[in-house]
Amino acid sequence: MPHTSAIPAGAELRVLHTFQLAPAELAEIRVLMDEAFEGDFSDEDFDHGLGGVHVLVNGSDGGLVAHGSVIMRRVSHGGRWYRVGYVEALGVTAPLQRRGLGGRVMAALEQVIERAYDFGALSASPEGAGLYRSRGWWPWPGRIEGIGPEGAVPFPDEEGSTYVWGTLPAREGTLGFDWRDGDVL
Template sequence: MPDVRIAHTAELDAATLKAVRALLYDVFDDMTAEDWEHALGGLHALVHEGGEVIGHASVVQRRLLHGGRALRCGYVEGVGVRADRRGRGHGAAMMDTLERVVHNGYDLGALGASDEAASFYAARGWQLWRGHSWALTPYGIRRTADEDGCIYVLPTAAATLDLDTDLTCDWRDGDVW
């Protein structure tokens, strides 16, 4: 089983942050500066091998609106493993760690999944959000139809969810989901 280190962004030194950023830019062809920023400010699950960061995932706090409530959400960002180290359980080990954080600290977990990763999350108990997605923008609540079918949630005992209704995320620059 891979050894996962968990640390808050504030506890990571500049060299580690630089290595994580380089890893994520290597893993994701379309990674942006906003995507990198989205992965910061929360807890990071890191896997090292031979002194190098080979895996990263983070969970940051967001607010999601559902059923007339603002729910405290552990939003998972920047899940990636170096290409030559995939298929060895690193992603699962990082998600085990972050899912414990979600279950013990948030009303629900959420993430935006790529087509390639959707089956990985579904097999772990993450559920596809079937309702419409929205964002609370500076101009009011706006529909985010392009995100429908990509949002997965991890329910906890803290909130009752209806996966077939609307879900609204808080505002952030770049991709809101």
């Protein structure tokens, strides 16, 4: 099926902060994530996508067909801490996947990152990596770790699947992400 960047006819793209979302909208996002991730989206994963800016695409019937959010993370690199826009909960309803909706959501999220953060980061699944690479995101070539209560914890399994976007002072070294419950990245 050819890729297109068009939103389906009658669809609406909205950009909202978590505080602007009604409980019913949050519930609809949760249902979409369960569908898009085929049941492999935990309550902690959902929680990680809250507290930032959401991009929602509603179809002509008003139902949610795509979503992504960007939240703030603190990341240590090269001796300083950065304010990073971290992409979370990007998903498209199964019938509309691979038709450009993920790219439209990412374009809106990238605008937020560009204007509000030092750079962007995300953890890519093998299925999603092509979308991010096509948009200029690149896999971080160095070490990945979480900075937790006990200090730095290496995450070698995240190396190669952690992508960054934007301007960094150096494209090498270690990225140390702030700790959070569940999957740190």
